[in-house]
Amino acid sequence: MIVASAGNALVWIVWLAAAGACIGSGIAVISFRNPFFSALALIGNLASLAVLYLLLSAEFVAAAQVLVYGGAVMVMFLFVIAYIGPQQESPWAGGPTWQSFAAVVAAGALFVEILVVIGMKAGGELGHAAPIGSSFGSPAEIGRLFLTDDLLAFEITSIVLLVAAVGGVILGAHARRQPWGSADAEAPHFDALRPGKTDART
Amino acid sequence: MIAGAWICLLSPLAAAVLITLGGTRTSRHTAAYLSTLSCFVAFAGAIASFVGLLGEEPSQRHHLSTAWIWIQGGSYRSGLSVLVDPLSVMMMLIVSGVGALIIAYSIGYMDGDDEERRYFAYMSLFVFSMLLLVQGGNLILLLAGWGMVGLSSYLLIGFWHHRPAAIAAAKKAFVMNAIGDATMALAFFLVIQKTGTLSFSALGQLHGGWVVNLVALGLLGGAVAKSAQLPLQTWLPDAMEGPTPVSALIHAATMVTAGVYLIVRTHAAFELAPTVQDVAAGIGGATLLLAGLVALVQTDIKRVIAYSTMSQIGYMFVGVGVGAYGSGMFHLMTHAFFKALLFMSAGIVIHALAAEQDIRKMGGLRRLMPRTFWAFLIGALALAGIFPFAGFFSKDPIIAAAVAKGGGLGYVLAAAGLIGAFLTGLYIFRLLILVFLGEPSPFVREHFHALERNLVGVSMSVTVAVLAVLSVVGGWIQWTPYYDPVDKWLAPVAPPLVTPTHWQEWVFTALSLALALVGIGTAWLVYGAHRIAVPKLPFVQRTLEHKFWFDELYDVAFARPVAALAVWLRDRFEQPLVSGVGKVGDDTREVGGLFARLQTGLLRTYALAIASSVAILAIVFVAVR
Amino acid sequence: MLGPDLAWYLAVAAFLFCTGALGVLLRRNPLIVLLSLEIMLNGANLALIGYSRHLANGDGQIFALAVMAIAASEVVVGLGLVVALNRRQAPLDVDRLDTLRG
Numbered sequence: 065m066i067v068a069s070a071g072n073a074l075v076w077i078v079w080l081a082a083a084g085a086c087i088g089s090g091i092a093v094i095s096f097r098n099p100f101f102s103a104l105a106l107i108g109n110l111a112s113l114a115v116l117y118l119l120l121s122a123e124f125v126a127a128a129q130v131l132v133y134g135g136a137v138m139v140m141f142l143f144v145i146a147y148i149g150p151q152q153e154s155p156w157a158g159g160p161t162w163q164s165f166a167a168v169v170a171a172g173a174l175f176v177e178i179l180v181v182i183g184m185k186a187g188g189e190l191g192h193a194a195p196i197g198s199s200f201g202s203p204a205e206i207g208r209l210f211l212t213d214d215l216l217a218f219e220i221t222s223i224v225l226l227v228a229a230v231g232g233v234i235l236g237a238h239a240r241r242q243p244w245g246s247a248d249a250e251a252p253h254f255d256a257l258r259p260g261k262t263d264a265r266t
Numbered sequence: 267m268i269a270g271a272w273i274c275l276l277s278p279l280a281a282a283v284l285i286t287l288g289g290t291r292t293s294r295h296t297a298a299y300l301s302t303l304s305c306f307v308a309f310a311g312a313i314a315s316f317v318g319l320l321g322e323e324p325s326q327r328h329h330l331s332t333a334w335i336w337i338q339g340g341s342y343r344s345g346l347s348v349l350v351d352p353l354s355v356m357m358m359l360i361v362s363g364v365g366a367l368i369i370a371y372s373i374g375y376m377d378g379d380d381e382e383r384r385y386f387a388y389m390s391l392f393v394f395s396m397l398l399l400v401q402g403g404n405l406i407l408l409l410a411g412w413g414m415v416g417l418s419s420y421l422l423i424g425f426w427h428h429r430p431a432a433i434a435a436a437k438k439a440f441v442m443n444a445i446g447d448a449t450m451a452l453a454f455f456l457v458i459q460k461t462g463t464l465s466f467s468a469l470g471q472l473h474g475g476w477v478v479n480l481v482a483l484g485l486l487g488g489a490v491a492k493s494a495q496l497p498l499q500t501w502l503p504d505a506m507e508g509p510t511p512v513s514a515l516i517h518a519a520t521m522v523t524a525g526v527y528l529i530v531r532t533h534a535a536f537e538l539a540p541t542v543q544d545v546a547a548g549i550g551g552a553t554l555l556l557a558g559l560v561a562l563v564q565t566d567i568k569r570v571i572a573y574s575t576m577s578q579i580g581y582m583f584v585g586v587g588v589g590a591y592g593s594g595m596f597h598l599m600t601h602a603f604f605k606a607l608l609f610m611s612a613g614i615v616i617h618a619l620a621a622e623q624d625i626r627k628m629g630g631l632r633r634l635m636p637r638t639f640w641a642f643l644i645g646a647l648a649l650a651g652i653f654p655f656a657g658f659f660s661k662d663p664i665i666a667a668a669v670a671k672g673g674g675l676g677y678v679l680a681a682a683g684l685i686g687a688f689l690t691g692l693y694i695f696r697l698l699i700l701v702f703l704g705e706p707s708p709f710v711r712e713h714f715h716a717l718e719r720n721l722v723g724v725s726m727s728v729t730v731a732v733l734a735v736l737s738v739v740g741g742w743i744q745w746t747p748y749y750d751p752v753d754k755w756l757a758p759v760a761p762p763l764v765t766p767t768h769w770q771e772w773v774f775t776a777l778s779l780a781l782a783l784v785g786i787g788t789a790w791l792v793y794g795a796h797r798i799a800v801p802k803l804p805f806v807q808r809t810l811e812h813k814f815w816f817d818e819l820y821d822v823a824f825a826r827p828v829a830a831l832a833v834w835l836r837d838r839f840e841q842p843l844v845s846g847v848g849k850v851g852d853d854t855r856e857v858g859g860l861f862a863r864l865q866t867g868l869l870r871t872y873a874l875a876i877a878s879s880v881a882i883l884a885i886v887f888v889a890v891r
Numbered sequence: 892m893l894g895p896d897l898a899w900y901l902a903v904a905a906f907l908f909c910t911g912a913l914g915v916l917l918r919r920n921p922l923i924v925l926l927s928l929e930i931m932l933n934g935a936n937l938a939l940i941g942y943s944r945h946l947a948n949g950d951g952q953i954f955a956l957a958v959m960a961i962a963a964s965e966v967v968v969g970l971g972l973v974v975a976l977n978r979r980q981a982p983l984d985v986d987r988l989d990t991l992r993g
Contacts, residue, residue: 200944866989
């Protein structure tokens with residue numbers, strides 16, 4: 065059907081654009097030196113993900129993504145970045161080169177493995193999506209699930225949010241301790257565990 | 267009667283347990299009174315048993331009361347049983363009676379000591395152990411009591427544990443006692459093997475040559491160790507490091523006489539092994555001479571009395587060695603009275619002179635403490651065997667019995683006994699004169715303080731007075747030529763092997779009395795009137811002062827080799843082993859240090875570790891599937 | 892389903908996840924690390940939503956919402972840490988925060 069193929073083509077175009085933006089912004093997040101730009105890139109990432117969710121008929125989740133992630137979490141990030149302000153830039157990356165090399169290898173290996181495993185296990189079925197009703201992904205459906213089948217998850221999530229809020233408050237309380245790097249704040253180093261010395265502390 | 271015997275046995279144990287459990291919550295006086303009361307209760311129980319036995323026919327006087335079966339192994343059985351018979355009741359009366367008086371004396375003597383409660387707990391424990399020893403219905407319980415009196419002795423000799431001399435003396439006493447315990451245990455093994463039981467009657471069934479000789483030797487070894495006879499006598503003088511009431515109770519009146527009791531109780535075995543019995547008598551005779559000689563040169567007031575104890579127990583060994591069990595036990599009884607009296611009077615002297623025990627610093631105390639002087643004089647006269655004091659009636663029949671036994675050994679023993687009588691008079695009056703007579707020495711003038719009329723004074727003087735009375739009248743219950751109720755009392759348990767004739771009794775009584783008077787006179791001439799000087803025989807003097815070199819001999823023969831062996835073992839085996847174990851600890855620490863390097867504290871390292879592990883595990887899972 | 896199959900969505904999700912992992916492993920600024928963590932979580936979310944559509948099961952979306960909430964909590968705590976570090980004049984460099992070394 066032309067409509068079907070036109071609709072399909074439209075979806076494909078939108079998908080390609082959103083996926084491209086997603087991947088691009090993802091790479092951008094980890095590449096920028098300035099955390100401000102990384103945060104902005106992440107906002108773009110979240111937005112393109114919302115588009116992808118819409119394509120997957122998850123309307124409520126898409127809306128929540130924009131509101132919660134984009135509206136709350138990223139704003140918080142930007143607040144903190146602004147609060148911290150300009151500072152001595154830490155190196156982009158550093159440490160032993162073998163570590164960086166191993167990191168890239170590990171990440172790449174993970175990517176390949178995920179694709180391979182999915183291909184092996186579910187290769188044939190990925191083409192055939194199950195039919196859905198019109199209320200799939202709607203707020204009503206989500207609400208119904210939250211309050212009946214997945215009530216426990218709902219409650220536990222609430223508690224975790226509460227705990228995080230309390231933790232945030234505590235962490236943000238006035239600092240009482242000595243500044244970093246002063247003698248009192250140093251933790252004791254146990255020289256005793258180096259061979260050749262006896263433990264005089266215990 | 268049986269109930270009385272159980273009360274007698276368990277009352278001191280209850281006191282010991284209560285004092286121990288009470289700890290510092292009870293006051294010191296509570297502990298003292300509790301201990302004293304328990305001993306008097308025990309004495310009452312003993313009296314009850316005695317009266318009960320009196321009302322029975324002599325042949326009926328044997329009651330074995332078993333609480334429950336204690337040990338059962340194969341065909342062997344032992345019960346927790348208490349034996350009430352004439353011999354055990356006699357010992358019960360002596361132990362609990364004299365013990366009660368001495369513990370009452372300790373209320374005053376130990377007043378103000380930091381650890382009074384511990385002292386009284388130990389004293390009650392000792393009384394219980396000694397009663398267990400004498401009341402035990404079979405050889406196992408006798409051995410249990412035997413070991414426990416050794417323990418109590420160790421605890422009480424080393425009571426003032428911050429004094430190294432006391433600790434060393436306690437160890438020495440315990441080790442030498444342990445030698446005796448070992449020989450006794452070996453003897454008991456033989457008895458079990460031959461007869462299958464450890465009841466007293468089993469000893470009479472040990473017919474046949476070498477077994478019964480070994481058993482008797484083992485028993486004799488135990489008796490010799492406990493009673494401080496040759497060759498295991500060196501611990502007794504050192505044991506004077508303990509408090510004076512301890513010396514009075516344990517090392518004069520009761521524990522050291524346990525050896526004599528043992529021989530009388532197991533006389534069946536000794537009679538089947540006459541050679542060993544002769545050896546016992548011979549040991550007694552040698553000891554009484556050696557101790558008497560050494561006592562002549564001692565300068566510590568308690569050590570003189572200790573050697574006197576050793577000597578008198580030698581007399582008892584002679585008595586039971588020749589078979590005069592009644593005389594031996596009678597002498598045990600009177601000796602308990604006057605020896606405790608002597609020790610307790612000496613204790614009053616020591617207390618008055620602020621713990622000074624060297625008689626060379628004393629002198630002239632008679633005018634400062636007249637009543638103590640009289641008590642000491644009564645004790646000395648009783649010890650020397652002067653009519654009508656207690657020792658006269660009990661010591662001389664032993665000499666007569668030795669003569670009645672006859673044979674070379676009998677006459678030698680009698681001669682030794684007579685010489686011993688001379689020596690006894692000499693050393694005890696030497697002590698009396700040096701301490702009490704003459705002018706007060708400068709030391710005395712400076713340090714003397716009399717007993718006040720408070721609890722301390724009353725407890726010490728009343729008990730000494732009671733013992734003084736007993737030392738006078740205690741011997742009057744038996745005078746063998748005329749009336750011998752003690753011998754008759756003990757006859758069902760241990761019938762005597764010899765009976766001296768009246769002629770023998772009279773002659774040797776007279777000889778012994780005369781020699782004692784000569785000894786007293788000599789002491790007066792040498793030390794009192796200074797008419798005769800002490801003979802200057804340097805070699806003899808040195809030998810006596812070194813107690814016939816026994817300590818040096820044992821040191822070279824036993825102590826040094828064992829110490830050298832211990833050092834060698836430590837260096838060759840223990841040290842490498844311990845440092846080897848220490849190396850294990852060091853190696854573990856090193857390995858731990860290696861692992862600690864994993865904790866870099868860096869976030870990225872940990873994250874990398876997680877990521878790579880996931881990657882690798884994914885491959886593994888896929889490959890496995 | 893119109894448009895690409897689930898496989899394409901899963902590929903994007905995997906890429907996002909691994910990109911985020913790379914950011915966590917490589918970058919030294921804790922803020923960037925937190926942002927990379929967000930990317931990883933979003934990748935997981937995308938996979939969840941994709942499968943939810945594929946299996947016509949709403950639980951996947953519920954899961955994704957829960958993940959979102961958890962991510963928010965984690966960001967709160969993480970940013971609190973960063974602010975606390977900043978207050979104590981600590982270097983905002985993951986490699987220099989090694990007090991737990993030992």
